[in-house]
Amino acid sequence: MNLGAKLSILADAAKYDASCASSGTSRRDSRAGGIGSTTGSGICHSYTPDGRCVSLLKILLTNFCVYDCLYCINRRSSNVRRARFTIDEVVNLTIDFYRRNYIEGLFLSSGIIHNPDYTMERVVEVARKLRAEHGFKGYIHLKTIPEASSELIDQAGLWADRISINVELPTETDLSVLAPEKNLSRIEKAMAHIRGRIDSVKAEKKSKGRAFAPAGQSTQMIVGATSTPDVDILVRATNLYLTKSLKRVYYSAFSPIPDASARLPVLRPPLVREHRLYQADWLIRFYNYKAEELVNSSRPNLDLNIDPKLYWALSNPDHFPVDINSAPREILLRVPGLGVRNVNRLLVIRRWKRIGMLDLKRLGISLKKVSPFLITLDHLPPRSERFESLLNNREKSLQQELFDDWPGKSDNGTKFPYAG
Amino acid sequence: MKRLDFEPTFKCWRETARAALSAELSPEAISWSDGEATQLFEPMALESNQTRYNVPKRFMEVAERVVCHRSQGRWDLLYKVLWRITHGERHLLEVFSDVDTAALYKMDKEVRRDVHKMRAFVRFRHVVQEEEAWYVAWFEPDHHIIRINAPFFVDRFAQMRWSILSADECAHWDQRHLTFTDGVRREHAPNRDEVEELWRTYYSTIFNPARVKTSAMLAEMPKKYWRNLPEARAIPELLEQAPKRVENMIKASDAKQEAEIGKAVVPAADLDLESLKKAAAGCEACPLYRNATQTVFGEGPLQADIVFVGEQPGDQEDRIGRPFVGPAGAVLDRAMMEAGVVRARCYVTNSVKHFKWELRGKRRLHQTPNARDIEACRPWLEAELRLLKPQYLVCLGSTAANAVFGRPTKVLQNRGKWMESLYSKQTLITVHPSSILRARDPEQQEKAYGDFVNDLRLLVR
Incomplete structure (x- = not known):
């Protein structure tokens, strides 16, 4: 298989990861040698017609995987074409793209082959080669495998700007149904370990050691693959920000994938819901809102028609x-x-x-x-009496409709209305 | 009103402005001319002046960027703000809503955005000049930013030789010195690069057709940039194909919704082989049961030390209901005998328990089971192997090897040696007997058969 064919398989496999950030890391330049620089703020080098930015070369080392997570295009039981990059292929592709100013750096993830440590070793080796052999000063984001040994996670943090572990689904129940090989407490333990490393390296950094994941850790949750409401998602996110010092939680609207499992909804991805979750996330982090002011057990989902800030104001x-x-x-x-x-x-x-x-x-x-x-x-x-009427007159929440026709049975052609 | 002539650089403007301030020339009394605009007013000469004016640092930072703005009004605006700062409104830049401050910040923002877009959208092309590698880009900035932006590219690509060409001005870096030359035409820039095809592949693949949102793309990457972005060429086609791609995903998925239920559900753990077999007879976990005559379960004694795993039942097995009783079974029987393995003491089964086929003329033609078929049926195989706890486990062919090892496992690379699997410490991979039947000529066939027998001999050593 030639490099282009591999690239199209392994980029396709990676695109369901929303994160593309290249910001928030330490400042570096290549005046003394090597290649690359970071300024602290990220750069989006291109935009695809889905409106998403292209900042990093986002690929999988391989899409072979021994896991069988239902929402994932790379799960063991999926019939997608499989490919595997060599370590040097990834390194050279990154450098070739970087030299031409296409990208800020690399976001490397991988399907699990043989076992978690075997896979993680190879992911880390790519980062090591880029940094140590090519003097690469650009941005590196490594997706970490929670089941990998802590020594390997530690190494990843020494070469990468950011490391991340995806919680994928907000509750243990969701996870046990859709991702039987994953385990929430193991994921959380790995995140806690990373936080510990970041904190302790930061503390001893005065002794000018190497930084540990200077751009911090992030995670992703898939939205709309199960019927878990926004309140569970936002409460979980708040806890992760708090206890694991995450830099970002990404929300990814579950989107139809080729060869999807029949147990998942085939709907247009709930993009509005995803957008509302990001707005709520922002309010929590930068506007001092508490999650329970936006959603709670009596109102478990964000309103799809009104942004959460306006909704709060109208209700107060x-x-x-x-x-x-x-x-x-x-x-x-x-x-x-x-x-x-x-x-x-x-x-x-x-x-x-x-x-x-x-x-x-x-x-x-x-x-x-x-x-x-x-x-x-x-x-x-x-x-301001009209606040009341504003609230009452708003249309029926779309949120419910999203699940009315779950899992994808719809007669009126409302699936993918923008597809025409 | 008088005209002030000066070079359109930050340094020149600063000196001229200093002279104008010390001559107490109010903004209304003078017109700034960098030679680009029509010259309506009388020129005026000012003595150079070294008086120091104490202005906020913030103003100098903003002014340095605003002089890069392409609008003619920037000089007048800068002087007006400077005048007000030095005439009783030192805090003017903190009144963001002041009409002049707002105008100044607006220009500043436009320049900063342009600077940012240049850092994002410059695309270098690799060329060889006098045996040296150069990276050359053509860029069309909105404002005069090549000079203030060049140091960013030096930081980033200090060990490369590069040039950024534009109609206004060109920047060059030879790994030591940063130099600037006059603007050139677009034709001077190289028009291709060997890596661009890969980059377009990446760009096209990372796009998710189920989330088309062109307005968001256009807001950040307006069309004016497209002609210098190699990846933008792919956009029309991506948009055109997106609806079709999504529709296909849904169609495929709907079809599967019909067909697929999921994994086989094996009844409670403490079963014997006979009840497993009965339970499997009614399995409808995957659609294969519909076109098959019956479930073909494994066969052999519970005490068997050796377990053979094949692919799936064939035409005859499907009709008779027992594994390895067709032509491939005959080859297996013969080879086992020759190697000294007694079939009656072995357990023989398949990775997939229903016959998968397609109609060709009047024949039911074997179809290789795919990953999903294997996954759906895996619980049966696992249950069999858990009960049997085989000392020796033999995978016949790649479907069996994949099913037993849980990942793609190559037969020819791994055949004929003991490996450890989840189900047995001594697991052996060899070819499927049907592959011997498919050999091209008798000679090949004989060799393949001999190798197969040799692999089986490992079981009696």
């Missing part, structure tokens, strides 16, 4: 309107239409002048969005 009308000229930062952050950057700017402007609607307009803030919630120098919103 007694918090509004707020005075833009006096409200503290954490209150301003809860105003729909105001982002972190604009809130920070408004706080600075406030030191010099009283803020009116024209100021907001010049900052590029949508007056239509914010005006029901804000008091400014020259604006007082009408009383």
Whole structure:
């Protein structure tokens, strides 16, 4: 099999991993030798027609796998074509692409062949070769196998900028149904181990040792392969951020794969739901919302028609309107239409002048969005009874519909409406 | 109003602005001219001046980028902001909503975005010049950013020789020095590179046709960049094929939904071979049962030391209901006898227990079971092997080897030696007897048969 054929099989196998970040690592350049640089912020070198960025060469070392996780295109029982890169093929492909400025670096993952350690050794060897033999200073993200020995995970962290283990599914039950060989507590233990390494290397870093995964660890959860609601997903994510110090949790709408298992829904991927989860995740991390303010047992799913910030505001009308000229930062952050950057700017402007609607307009803030919630120098919103009606009038939640026709039986052709 | 002539560089603008400030020239009194715009006003000469003005560092940082902006108004705007900063509004850059500040930051943002896009979308092409490797790119920036952006590429590609060509200005790095030359035309840049085909393959493959969202792509990668991006050529075709690809995935999956239920469910653990066989007779875990006459379960005594695993029953086995009773079975029988293995003391079974076939004319033609068929049937094989705990386990052919080892295992590379598997410490891989029947000529056949017998002799040593 030639390199192009291998690449198309092993990139296809990797594309269901959402992460493509190349940011947040230490600064490096190649003036003293080698090739590559990192500046701390990532670069998206291209965009595919699905709107996703291409920052890293995202491939599998091999898509042969001894596991049989139902949601995965590479599971043992899938009939996809199989291929395997040699270590040098991956190394050379990375360097060739990097030299031409196609990519920021490599995101390497692998199906499990023989056993977890055997596989992990080869993944680590690719990273070692790039760093030690080619002086590669670009970004490396290694997908780690939770069942691999901790020595190998430690080595991975020494060569890589980021390491990740996918929890894949938010609950133990989901996992036992769809990924029988995986085990949530083992995954969590491996993550905890990585966190421990990151923390301790950081602590002794004053002694200028090598950094351990300077861009931290991340994970991914598949959304929509089971009927687990958003509340379980977000609570799990919150716990992971908290206990494992994760940099990112990625949410990946379960998307039809070639040769899918019949036990999975064949629906258009729930992209809106995925988007809402990212919004909620953002609110939790940067806007000080708690997961239970957005979803809870009585309202287990995010609204698909309204973004979670607006939903919270509409359901908490007694918090509004707020005075833009006096409200503290954490209150301003809860105003729909105001982002972190604009809130920070408004706080600075406030030191010099009283803020009116024209100021907001010049900052590029949508007056239509914010005006029901804000008091400014020259604006007082009408009383907010209409919040109620806004809530009641909204359309029936699409969320339920997503599961009404699970697993993929639909007569009215609503599957993939945008496919035409 | 008077005209101030100056070179359009940050340094020149700074000196001129300093002179204008010390001459107390208000923004309304002068017009800035870098020679590009029409010259309406009288020129004016200013004495150079070394007065130091204390302006916030932030202003100098922003100004250095804003001078790269292509808009003519940038000089007037910069001076206006500078004037206000030095005339009682030192905090002006903190009033983000001020009309001049907002305009300045808008320009700054546009330049920064352009800088970022250049770092993203420059595509080097490899050429050999005078026996030296050079990487040459053509880029079309919106603003005059080649110079301020070059150090980024030096950091990144310090050990390469490279040039970035543009219509305004070109940057060159020879592994030591960064130099700039005048702009050139696009035709000066190389038009191909040997790696681009692979890059397009990668780009096309990483795209998920089930998530088409062109607006998101266009927001970040506007069409104006496409003609210099080798991968963009693939976009129209990707979009055209996407609906079809998704439809095919759904069709395939719907068909399977019909057919596939999942894995065989083996009844509770403490069974004997006979009840296993009875349970398997009603197995509908995969669609193969529909076209087969019956389940063909393994056969032999529970005490058997040797277990043979084949692929699947054939036409005769399917009709009779016993494994290895057709032509391949005959070859196996003969070879076993020759090697000194007594079939009656062995257990003989298959990886897949139903006959998979397709109709060719009037014949039912054998079809190799795929990974899913093997997976669906695996619980039966596992249950048999758990009960038998064979001392010796023989895999006949690659389907059996894959089923026993749980991963693709090559027959010819591994045949004739003892290996350890989950089910037996002494597992042997050899060819399937039917492969001997398919040999090209009698000579080949004889050799294949001899090798097969030799493998089986390992069992009696």
